[in-house]
Each structure stands twice: as structure tokens, then as C-alpha cells.
Amino acid sequence: MVVAFTSEEGVISMEEIRLLRFVNCGNISFAPQDGVIDVDTLEDLVAKIRSVHGVILDGDFSKETVLMAVKEIRKIPETCYLPVFCSPSLDSDSALFTDGAIKSLDQAWEKTADMWGKLNEVDRGSLELSRDFRLLAYLALRQEGLNPLLQPFTCDAYRYPIAEFLGGESETRQWLRNLRDRGLLSQGPLIDRIRSCPKCQCTHLNYIDVCPNCGSIDIVPKEFIHCFTCGRVGPVDDFLQENGYRCPFCGTHLRHLGSDYDHPLESFLCNDCGHKFIEAHVVVDCLSCQTRSDPEELLVNTIHGYRISEKGRAAARVGSIDDVYALLDRLNYVIPAYFNQLLDWMILLNRRYPDQTFSVVGVRFVNLIQVSEKLGRHRASQIVDALAERLRQLIRNTDVTTRTATGILLLLLPMTDEAGASVVGGRILELVNLAETSPKPQFQLVAFSSSQNMREGESASSLLARILGELES
Amino acid sequence: MLIPEPFFQIIALVLEAPLVSETWEIILRFIPFVLFLEMPVYLLILMGVLRYGLLRMNEVPWRSSYYPSVSCLITCYSEGEAVQQTIRSLSRQLYPGRIQIVPIIDGAAANKETYSAALSMKDEVDRLPNRVLKVVPKWQRGGRVSALNTGMNFADGEIIMALDGDTSFDNDMVERATRHFENPTVGCVAGCLRVRNVRASLVTRLQAIEYFFSIQAAKTGLSAFGLVNNISGAFGVFRRSVLELIGGWDAGTAEDLDITLRVKNYLGRYHCFRIVFDPEAMGFTHVPDTFRDFFKQRLRWDGDLSFMYFRKHWRTFSPRLVGWKNFIALLWTGLLFQVVMPVVVVIYTAYLFIAYPLGVVAGTMALVYLFYLAAMVILFLVFVLLLSERPRQDLLLVFWLPLVPIFAFANRIHGAFSALWEIFGLGHQDTNMAPWWVTKKSKF
Numbered sequence: 069m070v071v072a073f074t075s076e077e078g079v080i081s082m083e084e085i086r087l088l089r090f091v092n093c094g095n096i097s098f099a100p101q102d103g104v105i106d107v108d109t110l111e112d113l114v115a116k117i118r119s120v121h122g123v124i125l126d127g128d129f130s131k132e133t134v135l136m137a138v139k140e141i142r143k144i145p146e147t148c149y150l151p152v153f154c155s156p157s158l159d160s161d162s163a164l165f166t167d168g169a170i171k172s173l174d175q176a177w178e179k180t181a182d183m184w185g186k187l188n189e190v191d192r193g194s195l196e197l198s199r200d201f202r203l204l205a206y207l208a209l210r211q212e213g214l215n216p217l218l219q220p221f222t223c224d225a226y227r228y229p230i231a232e233f234l235g236g237e238s239e240t241r242q243w244l245r246n247l248r249d250r251g252l253l254s255q256g257p258l259i260d261r262i263r264s265c266p267k268c269q270c271t272h273l274n275y276i277d278v279c280p281n282c283g284s285i286d287i288v289p290k291e292f293i294h295c296f297t298c299g300r301v302g303p304v305d306d307f308l309q310e311n312g313y314r315c316p317f318c319g320t321h322l323r324h325l326g327s328d329y330d331h332p333l334e335s336f337l338c339n340d341c342g343h344k345f346i347e348a349h350v351v352v353d354c355l356s357c358q359t360r361s362d363p364e365e366l367l368v369n370t371i372h373g374y375r376i377s378e379k380g381r382a383a384a385r386v387g388s389i390d391d392v393y394a395l396l397d398r399l400n401y402v403i404p405a406y407f408n409q410l411l412d413w414m415i416l417l418n419r420r421y422p423d424q425t426f427s428v429v430g431v432r433f434v435n436l437i438q439v440s441e442k443l444g445r446h447r448a449s450q451i452v453d454a455l456a457e458r459l460r461q462l463i464r465n466t467d468v469t470t471r472t473a474t475g476i477l478l479l480l481l482p483m484t485d486e487a488g489a490s491v492v493g494g495r496i497l498e499l500v501n502l503a504e505t506s507p508k509p510q511f512q513l514v515a516f517s518s519s520q521n522m523r524e525g526e527s528a529s530s531l532l533a534r535i536l537g538e539l540e541s
Numbered sequence: 542m543l544i545p546e547p548f549f550q551i552i553a554l555v556l557e558a559p560l561v562s563e564t565w566e567i568i569l570r571f572i573p574f575v576l577f578l579e580m581p582v583y584l585l586i587l588m589g590v591l592r593y594g595l596l597r598m599n600e601v602p603w604r605s606s607y608y609p610s611v612s613c614l615i616t617c618y619s620e621g622e623a624v625q626q627t628i629r630s631l632s633r634q635l636y637p638g639r640i641q642i643v644p645i646i647d648g649a650a651a652n653k654e655t656y657s658a659a660l661s662m663k664d665e666v667d668r669l670p671n672r673v674l675k676v677v678p679k680w681q682r683g684g685r686v687s688a689l690n691t692g693m694n695f696a697d698g699e700i701i702m703a704l705d706g707d708t709s710f711d712n713d714m715v716e717r718a719t720r721h722f723e724n725p726t727v728g729c730v731a732g733c734l735r736v737r738n739v740r741a742s743l744v745t746r747l748q749a750i751e752y753f754f755s756i757q758a759a760k761t762g763l764s765a766f767g768l769v770n771n772i773s774g775a776f777g778v779f780r781r782s783v784l785e786l787i788g789g790w791d792a793g794t795a796e797d798l799d800i801t802l803r804v805k806n807y808l809g810r811y812h813c814f815r816i817v818f819d820p821e822a823m824g825f826t827h828v829p830d831t832f833r834d835f836f837k838q839r840l841r842w843d844g845d846l847s848f849m850y851f852r853k854h855w856r857t858f859s860p861r862l863v864g865w866k867n868f869i870a871l872l873w874t875g876l877l878f879q880v881v882m883p884v885v886v887v888i889y890t891a892y893l894f895i896a897y898p899l900g901v902v903a904g905t906m907a908l909v910y911l912f913y914l915a916a917m918v919i920l921f922l923v924f925v926l927l928l929s930e931r932p933r934q935d936l937l938l939v940f941w942l943p944l945v946p947i948f949a950f951a952n953r954i955h956g957a958f959s960a961l962w963e964i965f966g967l968g969h970q971d972t973n974m975a976p977w978w979v980t981k982k983s984k985f
Contacts, residue, residue: 308635311713312635312712312713313635313712321930322712323711323712323713323823323930323931324630324709324710324711324712324823324825325626325629325630325633325709325712326626326629326630326709327737327825331633
């Protein structure tokens with residue numbers, strides 16, 4: 069079976085996939101195979117990791133070794149998203165840090181191929197830029213989200229080890245929350261609710277009942293006795309004599325529970341200050357910083373899993389954490405500054421050689437916000453994605469596009485006169501009809517041609533200001 | 542004249558009777574009967590109580606630190622929430638040792654209320670140090686014996702108590718009952734019972750007096766001579782090794798008397814172990830509060846008694862098995878006193894009515910009544926002073942004493958009929974202590 073797929077590097081066939089196997093001497097589950105490079109030290113692994121498409125940890129490595137190997141792979145931007153499989157002999161705790169156990173090398177091959185098949189979902193140029201892109205790329209290539217792992221001997225109790233490998237260990241939880249707030253991650257299932265010290269955020273807390281008067285922990289429960297004969301109520305100790313209970317007030321020998329006396333309540337006595345009380349006060353001592361707090365002062369943290377959102381996927385695809393317009397940037401895109409420069413050059417050229425015509429078309433998605441609200445961000449970005457794909461077929465290799473901060477698409481069409489521009493404009497407007505959604509996306513279009521609308525002393529910035537002014541009015 | 546003539550004739554006859562020579566003739570015939578049958582027993586008990594009273598005065602209030610672990614088997618049937626009081630009174634014992642409380646709910650499938658009442662005590666008991674509650678639901682009803690033998694499978698204490706679900710205990714009961722076992726020759730301890738619902742009605746008050754005489758006083762007296770006649774089913778305490786020796790409880794009714802007699806069967810062979818009664822190891826039990834229920838209960842008890850003596854345990858009446866002392870006591874207090882006497886009294890009374898005129902009979906009865914009342918008041922006061930741990934409460938009952946001889950007489954007559962019913966009617970199989978399909982299979 070030859071599965072071929074495209075990536076930005078071109079077509080890679082199944083045979084071209086190379087796997088790196090980290091073996092534990094004498095304890096391997098799979099026989100050596102062509103296309104699988106074996107290494108047995110961490111240094112070799114790091115040295116060769118950039119030249120392979122996937123990694124297999126074969127053997128019953130210690131958890132520490134697994135953590136170190138996975139960490140090394142994830143922290144290098146170029147390899148952070150690589151699939152890392154393990155052999156079934158690895159214990160299940162350690163396997164949580166990998167992409168799971170495989171039954172055979174062929175299976176690893178298929179899974180790696182699957183993952184690389186999705187690689188056009190990821191803009192690999194952006195991986196260097198920030199840890200945000202590395203995490204989004206990692207998640208975009210996988211079904212599973214990011215799940216917290218219980219690590220009881222840490223102060224946080226729950227950690228996100230993969231996120232820590234990808235982004236460094238600082239403030240991981242805040243980082244993930246920030247990505248969620250920006251819409252790049254969505255919240256997964258609620259795993260736990262955990263309270264932490266308001267001072268040091270440690271979750272290792274000791275709930276302790278103390279005297280409400282002096283705060284001493286030296287309190288003892290004291291049972292009370294109610295003497296039926298005289299009606300007095302007092303602590304058991306006052307009644308206890310060497311031959312049983314005797315009421316200190318009326319002298320009655322209390323023999324039978326229920327007919328001579330009963331236990332009306334249980335209270336506490338503080339051995340330090342002698343205070344008697346019914347309900348002890350509960351305080352919380354932090355085992356890490358020894359701060360004492362009231363239970364209501366504790367910080368309540370909800371522990372969630374995280375999933376990549378559609379916006380996150382889009383961001384991973386374009387390498388820019390922006391909105392859906394970013395999808396349009398695949399159309400011979402140049403950055404706005406360069407577009408301006410190019411336009412200036414065209415204006416100057418046209419002045420000198422008036423037959424060197426050019427046109428500028430501005431396109432605005434009039435109702436994108438409404439479409440997005442109505443159909444959801446995911447659907448909206450799919451629509452924009454489809455439009456971008458068709459626009460790409462419309463424009464020529466020599467056309468240049470850019471996008472303004474407000475999401476207006478500008479096309480610079482060299483050697484195109486007014487008629488040509490209106491043909492292009494007409495085709496763009498027709499695109500709308502191809503979309504089968506309701507509400508349909510609406511375009512507003514302004515075309516400028518050097519042959520007609522050129523003013524005296526026109527510059528790129530004044531020209532664009534006119535176009536944008538018309539579109540946004 | 543509204544009052545009929547014969548009424549005055551009867552009054553006149555009664556008033557004249559003590560002075561008529563025929564009355565004295567009857568009385569003189571009656572005296573040897575009383576002297577030789579009843580008085581020795583009363584004297585024996587009185588001496589025993591005196592002995593106990595003297596020893597008690599010198600007793601050290603708190604004993605050495607021997608606190609064996611105790612398992613309390615509580616046989617429950619349809620007591621409902623009353624079982625909670627039993628469990629509570631056991632869990633709150635002033636006893637530093639371990640107490641395992643094992644309520645066995647017989648027929649728990651049908652008696653859901655009792656079962657859930659027992660279960661609901663779990664938290665309250667487990668909170669207390671050294672107290673464990675283990676509720677055993679016995680889904681199929683099988684009677685007291687099967688409940689106790691079931692409970693033995695779960696009991697882990699060195700001392701086993703067989704208790705009733707409607708009996709609650711003084712807070713020093715376990716302490717008092719277990720102290721005897723420090724002496725290795727003590728095999729069983731019979732606990733004392735009082736009436737819990739004493740103020741409920743006339744019949745409960747009369748039973749309170751009866752319990753005081755026949756349990757607290759009589760057993761104290763008998764115990765002083767090593768002659769305890771019965772370990773109450775509602776409150777028996779056993780050394781585990783003794784229960785294992787005799788193989789637990791045996792099928793049939795009156796399992797308390799049965800186990801007492803079976804323990805006694807070993808006395809002749811193992812001279813070293815004893816049954817002790819402690820009048821201060823106190824349980825409070827619920828008694829019938831109407832005459833109807835009372836006589837129904839006694840029909841069963843008295844019937845069980847003759848069933849035990851005549852059918853199941855006739856071989857026990859042998860000096861070789863129980864020793865001479867116990868043989869005589871069994872013959873006397875068991876057979877003569879409890880089975881033969883009622884029958885004799887009935888025949889004697891019937892003879893009086895047939896052979897003598899009504900006035901003479903009435904006069905005789907009045908004198909006999911006065912004799913018993915006088916004896917009873919004296920004994921009651923002596924026992925209260927020497928024995929009672931609640932003298933004030935007991936002295937209040939003195940006002941009801943005049944009714945007791947009549948009550949006892951009625952009881953005797955009823956007992957005679959019960960004995961006959963058992964002998965001719967197999968009354969012991971007609972019991973509510975075990976379902977009929979169980980008693981039917983019993984060997985006796």
C-alpha cells in the first residue's frame with residue numbers, strides 16, 4: 069500500500085517515512101526493520117531526531133528516561149509535534165506521556181503516515197515563533213486533547229506535562245487559561261476541583277479543628293450527661309466516680325441509660341484555655357508554607373482538560389494567531405508594507421509609461437460577523453477557507469494580495485485595465501452564489517483602475533485610503 | 542333491700558371461720574405441707590441472701606484490670622426501634638475493654654423495620670472507642686436457637702452474652718458480669734432482670750415484684766450454694782470455651798433452661814466449674830402489660846418447664862451427672878416446686894371446696910393469705926435492705942404486696958394447667974419462639 073500525501077515540502081510516500089527507535093538494550097518488542105533507525109542513548113536520539121518522521125520507545129524504560137526522551141523531542145521546535153509511540157511493555161503510567169502503545173512497527177508506520185497527512189494543517193514556519201504555535205501544532209495533529217495528570221507529590225497536584233515540555237515549565241496553568249480565553253483552546257471535561265493555599269497556591273493542605281476561642285489544636289470531645297432526677301446537665305467527667313456515674317448535684321447513682329440519664333450532646337473542651345464549645349472551628353494549614361487560612365479563603369481551582377478549538381486549528385494552519393481573515397493570506401500574500409511599496413512603484417511606472425495599466429480591487433466581507441455569529445466560528449472559517457480556495461483559482465500568479473488590519477482584502481492586478489478589473493470583480497461577486505449557506509456571505513467590492521481614476525500626485529497610501537474609505541463608509 | 546341475703550351470709554361465715562375448730566383442722570393439715578416443701582427453700586434463699594449481703598459489704602468497688610473482650614449476641618425479631626435502646630445501653634457501658642455488639646435479626650427479610658433500626662446505630666456505636674457493631678441479618682426466620690448459633694459465627698469475644706432485643710442494661714452490667722470470669726472456675730454468669738415497663742399497668746407492677754423475688758432474691762440465694770436453677774434467655778453470660786464445650790445452643794424451645802441443664806450435666810464430671818448469679822449485673826426487660834398476654838406467656842413458660850423436665854432432660858435427674866447437691870436442688874426447686882406443687886395446690890383447693898362448707902373454706906383461705914402476706918412482707922423488706930441496688934424504687938412497690946399472694950395463687954393454678962397442657966397437648970411445639978416448621982423437626 070502506498071499512501072501518498074502532500075505537504076508543503078511536496079509529496080512524501082509511505083516509503084520515505086523514517087522512524088527513529090530508541091531501544092532499551094536486550095529488551096525490545098519489535099524486530100529491526102528497514103527504515104527504522106535504532107539508537108540506544110539519549111544523545112543519539114537528540115542528534116538524529118530532526119531527520120525522522122516519528123519516534124518509537126521500544127523497551128521497558130524507567131519513567132524518568134521516558135520523560136527525558138519525550139521532553140527532548142517536544143522542546144525542539146522542529147520536532148515538537150512528532151509522533152512518539154511506545155512498545156506495549158512500557159508501564160501504563162509512562163505511556164501517558166507518549167502517543168500510546170503500538171502493536172507492530174507497521175502500525176507505527178501507518179499512524180505516522182496519518183499524522184503527516186494532516187501536516188498541511190500546521191504552519192511549520194511559526195513553530196519557532198512562540199510556544200503557543202508549538203502547542204497548537206501538537207494538538208492540531210492529534211485527536212486527543214491535553215489532559216491533566218495527577219501528580220500527588222507536586223504542589224499543583226495536577227499538571228499538564230506535555231504542555232510543560234512544549235512550552236517550558238513556567239506558569240503552565242495560566243498559559244493554558246490564557247489560550248482558552250483567547251479562544252484558541254476550548255475547555256474539555258471537568259476533572260477535579262481542588263483548593264489551594266491563598267499564599268503559595270500549594271494544594272497540600274491540612275484541615276484541622278481548633279478551639280474557636282484561642283485557636284489551639286489541643287481540643288478533646290466531651291460527652292455530656294443529663295440527670296433525669298434533678299435535670300442538671302454537665303460533662304461526663306463531673307459525673308464519673310469510682311463505682312459509675314453519680315450526679316454531683318443530687319447524688320443519684322445513674323445506672324440505666326434512658327431511664328436515669330441520657331447523653332444530650334457532645335461538645336468540646338480546649339485543654340489550653342478551658343473553653344467549652346459545640347462546634348470546633350476548622351482552619352487550614354498549608355503544609356508547604358505553614359500559612360493558616362480559613363476554608364473560605366482558599367483558592368478554588370477547577371481542573372479541566374483542554375481541546376484545540378477551531379480558531380486554534382486555524383491559527384496553527386496559518387501560523388498567525390488572528391481571525392478567520394488570516395485564511396485569505398494564502399493568496400500570493402505580501403505584508404501590507406510591501407504591498408504599499410509595490411503599489412507606489414506601479415503608480416510611478418504608470419505615470420512614466422501610461423500603457424502600463426494596473427488595477428486594485430478591494431473586497432470586503434460585509435456580513436462575516438453575522439455569518440460567524442449565525443453559523444459558528446468553525447463554519448465561518450470553512451466558508452472563508454472555501455472562498456479563499458476559489459479566489460486562488462481566479463487570480464493569476466503575478467497578482468499580489470494583502471489584507472488590512474480590518475480584514476479587507478486588496479488585490480493588485482498588474483497589466484489589467486478597467487475592463488479586466490470588472491471581469492475579475494464580477495467573478496468574485498459570483499463566488500458568493502457558490503456558497504450554499506444561509507445567510508450567504510456578501511461581498512462589497514471597489515475596483516480602481518489606473519487608466520480611469522488616477523489623480524494628480526496619487527500615492528499608494530492616498531489611493532488605498534480612498535478605496536478603504538469607500539468600502540467602509 | 543338491694544344487697545342480697547347470701548352476701549351477708551358469706552361475710553358472716555368468713556368472720557366466724559377463724560374461730561371454728563374445723564378451720565384449724567384444715568390449717569394443721571396444711572402446715573406440714575408448707576413446712577416441708579416451701580419453707581426449706583425460703584430459708585435456703587434467705588441464708589444465701591444474708592451471706593451475699595455480708596460478702597457484698599466487704600467487696601472492693603473497683604476490681605483489678607481484667608477486661609476480657611465481650612461479644613453481645615442480641616436476638617431480635619420484631620422489636621422495631623426498641624432494639625436501638627438495647628444496642629445503645631451496651632455501647633455506652635462503663636467498660637474499658639472491647640465490646641462487640643452483634644444483633645441477629647431473625648427473619649430480617651420480613652422484619653425490615655428492626656433491621657434498619659439496628660443498622661442506623663452503626664455510626665453512633667463506631668464513634669465510641671472499643672465498641673463494634675456488627676448487624677447480622679438472618680433472612681430466613683429460624684427461631685432463637687438458630688439466631689444465637691448464627692451469632693456465634695460472628696462473635697469474636699472471649700465472653701459471650703446471649704441477650705434479648707427488648708432488654709436494656711445498666712451501664713455497669715458488662716463490668717459486673719465479666720468480673721466473675723477472672724476466676725477460672727466460673728463457666729457461666731446468670732444476669733439479673735428487672736421489669737422495664739413497671740409503671741405501665743397493675744400486671745407489670747406485680748411482675749416487677751415477682752421478678753424481684755424469683756430472680757434477684759431467689760437466684761442470689763441459690764447462687765450462694767452453687768445451685769442456680771436457670772440462666773435467663775434474656776440475659777445469659779458464658780465463657781466462650783464453655784459454649785464450645787457443650788456445642789452451642791440446641792434445637793427446641795426454652796433454650797435457656799436447656800443450656801442451663803446441659804451445662805449442669807457437666808458439673809458432675811468437671812467439678813471445677815460453676816454457674817454464678819450476679820444480682821447487680823442488671824438488665825431491664827419488657828414484660829406483658831395485660832393479664833391476657835401475661836397468662837399466654839406463662840402458659841408457654843410453664844409448659845416449657847415440664848417439657849424440659851419430663852421429656853427432654855429426664856436423664857439429667859441423676860446425681861452421677863449433676864452431683865448430689867444439684868440433684869436435690871433440681872428435684873426440689875425444679876420438679877417439686879415448679880411442676881408438682883401447682884398441681885398439688887389445685888387438687889388440695891378443689892378438695893377443700895368439695896369436702897368443707899364455703900364459710901370454712903373462705904376462712905381457711907383468708908388465714909393462708911394472711912400467713913403468706915406476712916411472710917412476703919418480711920422477706921421483701923429483708924431482701925430490699927440486703928440486696929436491692931434501687932431500694933427506694935423497690936420500697937414503693939410495698940403497697941402492691943397485698944395483691945401478690947392472690948396473683949401468685951392464680952399463677953400456680955394456671956401453672957398446673959400449663960403443665961397438664963404440655964404433658965397431654967404437646968404445648969411446647971405451639972410456641973412463637975421458633976416457626977412451626979422448625980419445632981416440628983425437633984427431636985423431642
